[in-house]
Amino acid sequence: xxxxxxxxxxxxxxxxxxxxxxxxxxxxxxxxxxxxxxxxxxxxxxxxxxxxxxxxxxxxxxxxxxxxxxxxxxxx
Amino acid sequence: xxxxxxxxxxxxxxxxxxxxxxxxxxxxxxxxxxxxxxxxxxxxxxxxxxxxxxxxxxxxxxxxxxxxxxxxxxxxxxxxxxxxxxxxxxxxxxxxxxxxxxxxxxxxxxxxxxxxxxxxxxxxxxxxxxxxxxxxxxxxxxxxxxxxxxxxxxxxxxxxxxxxxxxxxxxxxxxxxxxxxxxxxxxxxxxxxxxxxxxxxxxxxxxxxxxxxxxxxxxxxxxxxxxxxxxxxxxxxxxxxxxxxxxxxxxxxxxxxxxxxxxxxxxxxxxxxxxxxxxxxxxxxxxxxxxxxxxxxxxxxxxxxxxxxxxxxxxxxxxxxxxxxxxxxxxxxxxxxxxxxxxxxxxxxxxxxxxxxxxxxxxxxxxxxxxxxxxxx
Ligand SMILES: Cc1cc2nc3c(=O)[nH]c(=O)nc-3n(C[C@H](O)[C@H](O)[C@H](O)COP(=O)(O)OP(=O)(O)OC[C@H]3O[C@@H](n4cnc5c(N)ncnc54)[C@H](O)[C@@H]3O)c2cc1C
Numbered sequence: 001x002x003x004x005x006x007x008x009x010x011x012x013x014x015x016x017x018x019x020x021x022x023x024x025x026x027x028x029x030x031x032x033x034x035x036x037x038x039x040x041x042x043x044x045x046x047x048x049x050x051x052x053x054x055x056x057x058x059x060x061x062x063x064x065x066x067x068x069x070x071x072x073x074x075x076x
Numbered sequence: 077x078x079x080x081x082x083x084x085x086x087x088x089x090x091x092x093x094x095x096x097x098x099x100x101x102x103x104x105x106x107x108x109x110x111x112x113x114x115x116x117x118x119x120x121x122x123x124x125x126x127x128x129x130x131x132x133x134x135x136x137x138x139x140x141x142x143x144x145x146x147x148x149x150x151x152x153x154x155x156x157x158x159x160x161x162x163x164x165x166x167x168x169x170x171x172x173x174x175x176x177x178x179x180x181x182x183x184x185x186x187x188x189x190x191x192x193x194x195x196x197x198x199x200x201x202x203x204x205x206x207x208x209x210x211x212x213x214x215x216x217x218x219x220x221x222x223x224x225x226x227x228x229x230x231x232x233x234x235x236x237x238x239x240x241x242x243x244x245x246x247x248x249x250x251x252x253x254x255x256x257x258x259x260x261x262x263x264x265x266x267x268x269x270x271x272x273x274x275x276x277x278x279x280x281x282x283x284x285x286x287x288x289x290x291x292x293x294x295x296x297x298x299x300x301x302x303x304x305x306x307x308x309x310x311x312x313x314x315x316x317x318x319x320x321x322x323x324x325x326x327x328x329x330x331x332x333x334x335x336x337x338x339x340x341x342x343x344x345x346x347x348x349x350x351x352x353x354x355x356x357x358x359x360x361x362x363x364x365x366x367x368x369x370x371x372x373x374x375x376x377x378x379x380x381x382x383x384x385x386x387x388x389x390x391x392x393x394x395x396x397x398x399x400x401x402x403x404x405x406x407x408x409x410x411x412x413x414x415x416x417x418x419x420x421x422x423x424x425x426x427x428x429x430x431x432x433x434x435x436x437x438x439x440x441x442x443x444x445x446x447x448x449x450x451x452x453x
Contacts, residue, residue: 011346011401011421012367014271019230020367022265022295026192026324027338046267053293053310 002031010039010067017043018050021072025056028074033059036070044068077108077390080175082157082167083183084114084142086122086449087361087375091181093451094383096147099390103149108390110149111177113169115156115184117142120206121445123372126237126408129203129212130244133442138206145449157184160334162357179356179386182342184331186233186362186370190323193229195299200227200321203241212320216248221257222317225306227296229324230265233362233370236417238262238322239270239279240408245320246286247411260287261314263294263306272417272425275407282409296321325370327363341365346421347398349382358382366401368421373404376448383451406438414438 007024009017017038024034036047044061047070051058059071079095081088092112102108119142127133143152159168160182167175188204190196201216203209224245228238242262249258262269262283268276269283269290283290295309299319306314326332327340336342336351343352344364351357360382361375368374378399385395401421407430408414414435417425447453 009367013419013424014235014369014403014417015231015367016266016271017367018266019271023231042273049267050293054295055311 002029002033004033004035007034007036009043010037012038013040016040017070018046021047022050025074030074030076032074034072034074036068036072038068038070039066041068043070047072077102078176078178079108079110079386079390080167080177080180081110081112081183082114082180083185083361083363084112084116084119084152085183085185085361085375086372087185087379088112088114088181088183089119089142089145089449090376090451091183091360091379091382091386092150093145093147093449094379095386096149097451098383098387100149102390109151111151111153111175112146113153113155113157113167113175114142115154117154119145119449121442123234123445124442125203125206125209126240126244127442128206128209129216129241130248131213131217135206135210140446140449145446147451156330158330160330160336162351162354165356177356179358179389181382181386182331182336182351182357182359182363183361183375184328184363186231186325186327186340188232188323189326190229190321192324193296193298195301196296196321196323199299199301199304200319200323202321202323204233204323215318216245219258219318221254223259223261223315224318224320225261225263225314225316227263227294227306227319227321228265229296229322231370232322232325234405235271235369235371236405236407238264239275241320241322242283242288243286243410244408246288251411259289261316262288262290263296263308263314264290264292265295267292272419272427274425275417275427278427278429325362331363337363337365346401348395349378349385349399358386368401369403369405371403371405372445374402377402377404406434406441408435408438 057073155169201212360378413430419425
């Protein structure tokens with residue numbers, strides 16, 4: 001069954017939220033939804049760009065109290 | 077109070093020594109006891125592997141006897157833990173012994189896992205163990221030219237290793253007089269050449285200047301060892317003559333087997349460093365799931381925090397401070413220049429231009445590490 005996972009990349013400069021997402025995807029199933037939390041504004045562009053490049057499904061980005069929430073679905 | 081430290085690497089050793097010094101009186105009076113269980117009687121200075129792969133260090137220089145690094149009063153056993161029974165405050169070891177604890181710290185580190193990528197083990201050279209680093213050096217010595225490709229899996233320990241090995245290889249081929257016959261090609265998983273934005277900003281032009289080419293957004297999917305082709309998750313193919321990899325890592329098998337964390341990464345509170353859901357079990361170093369660099373310096377700063385906190389728990393019944401996410405990394409930029417990056421959860425790093433002075437300091441640190449492990453630096 002598809003799961004929803006939080007990838008907490010807050011305060012991560014190295015390796016950073018996108019790397020945390022790449023790692024989390026390895027142990028996820030096709031159809032799982034992942035929500036990346038990031039305090040780095042760069043993630044707002046980097047992460048959707050990578051998601052589209054690889055061919056996963058980008059869902060949406062929201063912001064609350066200085067934390068960006070980037071939602072995606074593993075598509076392959 | 078029985079304190080049990082599982083793992084005698086960088087983090088476990090610094091913590092044990094730190095605690096032994098803070099608790100001298102309690103150890104003498106029998107009010108506290110520190111036991112360390114580890115998997116080896118030797119302690120390896122892992123950053124030395126990079127130099128081993130380049131022929132600049134020999135294996136004997138990487139090791140010290142673990143017992144010689146520990147303060148008197150620490151009970152040290154080479155007897156790896158096989159079973160963690162957190163509900164009973166007990167562990168069971170390979171020899172069949174059971175150890176009870178009041179407070180336990182898990183510092184079992186991480187290991188490379190090239191097996192996760194089809195074809196990688198057969199095709200690639202790496203330097204994350206003594207054996208593979210030596211094999212890589214031999215392969216380099218017999219290499220006479222062609223395309224050398226560097227790939228990076230995540231997560232891996234030592235975030236600076238991909239850039240360091242690339243710049244060192246550049247100098248290595250120059251020194252051998254075959255630089256004109258070698259094309260170095262670097263790849264990196266995200267959209268720039270390093271995780272740290274400011275490091276990427278100077279490293280990319282540096283690569284351009286040296287003629288090192290690169291692909292970003294390159295996450296290795298498989299290696300076709302017969303045809304010498306790499307394929308990425310992003311759909312890119314690269315041909316290579318010599319493949320060098322920084323493989324993705326996992327935590328130790330024993331962690332996953334005991335249900336302490338998927339892939340061996342233990343869910344850890346990022347400021348208190350306790351294992352989520354447990355007040356008397358802590359973890360530090362590579363095996364945490366905290367989203368920061370898996371580096372010796374991370375383990376060191378975490379050990380400093382835990383040393384203060386566990387000693388305070390013995391003396392006043394509660395911890396006294398939080399870990400702020402501090403990391404410090406040297407970055408070797410070839411054979412004679414280096415810089416460094418320092419950052420924490422709130423403050424991004426701002427590395428300066430590389431200098432010879434920092435390189436010499438890093439070489440000095442390669443020796444000073446043993447003082448650092450004793451908890452004196
Ligand atoms: C090539 C390379 C270059 C590096 N360069 C740098 C650098 O420049 N700067 C930097 O800061 N870091 C660097 N590192 C990373 C650094 O070495 C690690 O991050 C650091 O050693 C992690 O410390 P640790 O205590 O978590 O684990 P480790 O130091 O790996 O120690 C783990 C310990 O656990 C023990 N153990 C394992 N299983 C068990 C068990 N079941 N029971 C009991 N004990 C067990 C092992 O025997 C070992 O003693 C580098 C690493 C490599 C490989």
